[in-house]
Amino acid sequence: MRFCDTTRLSPAELLTAADSLLTELGDTPSAHGRMQMAYACSCAEGGMEVIYVLSQGANQPYKVWRVRPEHRTLPSLANKLPLLGWYEREMMDLYGLRFEGHPEPNPLVLHEGEPRDPAPLASGFDPAAPARDYSPLPPIVPQVQGPDIQRLPFGPVRADIVESAQFLFFYIGEGILHYHPRLFYKHRAMEGRFEGATLAAGAVLAERVSGIDSAAHAMAYAQAVEGAMGWRAPPRARYLRVILAELERLYNHLHYLGHLSKTTTLKVGEAEGHLLEERVKQINGKLTGSRFLRGLITPGGLRRDVDISGLDKALDSVNDEIDRYLQRLENTRSHLDRLMTTGVLHRQVAFDQGATGPVERASNLDRDLRRDHPYANYEKVRFSVPVQQGGDAHARSLVRMEEIRESLAIIRQTIGRTKPGEVLRLDVMEDADPQGEGLGWVEATRGGLLYAVHLSEDRTRLQRVKIKEPSFSNWRVFPFTVEDSNMMDYAINEASFGLSIAGADR
Secondary structure (H helix, E strand, O other), X not given: OEOEEEEEEOHHHHHHHHHHHHHHHOOOOOOOOEEEEEEEEEOOOOOEEEEXXXXXXXXXXXXXXXXXXXXXXXEOOXXXXXXXXXXXXXXXXXXXXXXXXXXXXXXXXXXXXXXXXXXXXXXXXXOOOOOOOOOOOOOOOXXXXXXXXXXXXXXXXXXXXXXXXXXXXXXXXXXXXXXXXXXOOOOOOHHHHOOOOEHHHHHHHHOXXXXXXHXXXXXXXXXXXXXXXXXXXXXXXXXXXXXXXXXXXXXXXXXXXXXXXXXXXXXXXXXXHHHXXXXXXXXXXXHHOOXXXXXOEXXXXXXXXXXXXOHHHXXXXXXXXXXXXXXXXXXXXXXXXXXXXXXXXXXXXXXXXXXXXXXXXXXXXXOOHHHHOOOOOHHHOOOOOOOOOOOOHHHHHHHHHHXXXXXXXXXXXXXXXXXOOOOEOOOOOOOOOOOOEEEEEEXXXXXXXXXXXXXXXXXXXXXXXXXXXXXXXXXXXXXXXXXXXXXXXXXXXXXXXXXXXXXXXX
């Protein structure tokens, strides 16, 4: 796989390799080295293999383990590398694999009552497949018993304009003893839908995996394809990709702050945050024709050029208002009182369970793909990576506030560096991957986003696409901040994570 060091392992060697990885990390969470994801993929010679992707450190190539299951079975690594727990359950549900010794082998994507056999994606994605028999069953949760314990199932239909999910609470009074999120009510098999698509059509699909991160998904996908094909986007296109990514981060973070203000009942803060979000989206629309920055990024560069001559002035119109808004939030005691000490995520838990993006940086994990594994033209601009130590809702909001300021600075630097030139180039500029495989990554609004692509033999179509979505990672981490908290703070805590259900339910 392009941009990766690859090692082939037997199932018997897998546990030893995991132990070696833990030994290399030591007792203190490494700032960089960590397992990233695992996924199932069909082999060219038949059968299936599981691919593990690891980060080795800043500016180091990613490492890949490739393992062929024996009788569709592998040893589970979830007890050693907990963040793999959901990835293994996903493969059990969708690809029919078995992971011996998994600490929680319950269904994840397929809800209780839906058969795992036959596995929905084991033989490829079939959009015309008949509906599967399904008899809903209660979720499998630990036994929580006691005369004063109350049980509250909340969702999947919830008030307001929110995505479908059910949250099961066990609590006494206001104290939460156990919390069980049940997502995947609207699983769209997006990874399966890439199968057989052309390289250009794949970019359109990628933009729709999580609509609020359209540019990030399209860029990670495009860079993975470019790596597999040996393409390199022209300099102007790479600079414009930086601008698009930071504009996307801007409006997402402003929406986040508005929504967080709503949960603390700071209505003026909610209204102003959403107004500024709308102002940035209008800038996006005038600049690109899409408020969500869709229809531009494609393998090889951009579909068309973008005139950025008026962008500096447009940002001037909102810059001071954004800065005043951030200052007012940090000077509103009633807002801060609800954020401080709410939903604390400890550094070790954040590392072990796979937290990413502002969530991990608020827990003192200094990781950012823009700096640590530069892509597009991020290595040519200067910026700081905000990190906080508190790990609470306030720390998570502070990280995003500082990232807003950094995004504005990045955009202005990039505007000054962007020169005229072509924006699309489909020529082989570097060594193509012999197997037609590539890995692309982006520091999206919510964290590290990875795309692994496997191309057909003629390299005109997609054979397999795997997406590591930051919300999939952060939803796994979130319950660790809910238990031993209280019901009154739950909405604030959830909002402080900035989670997307659609992103997880890809």
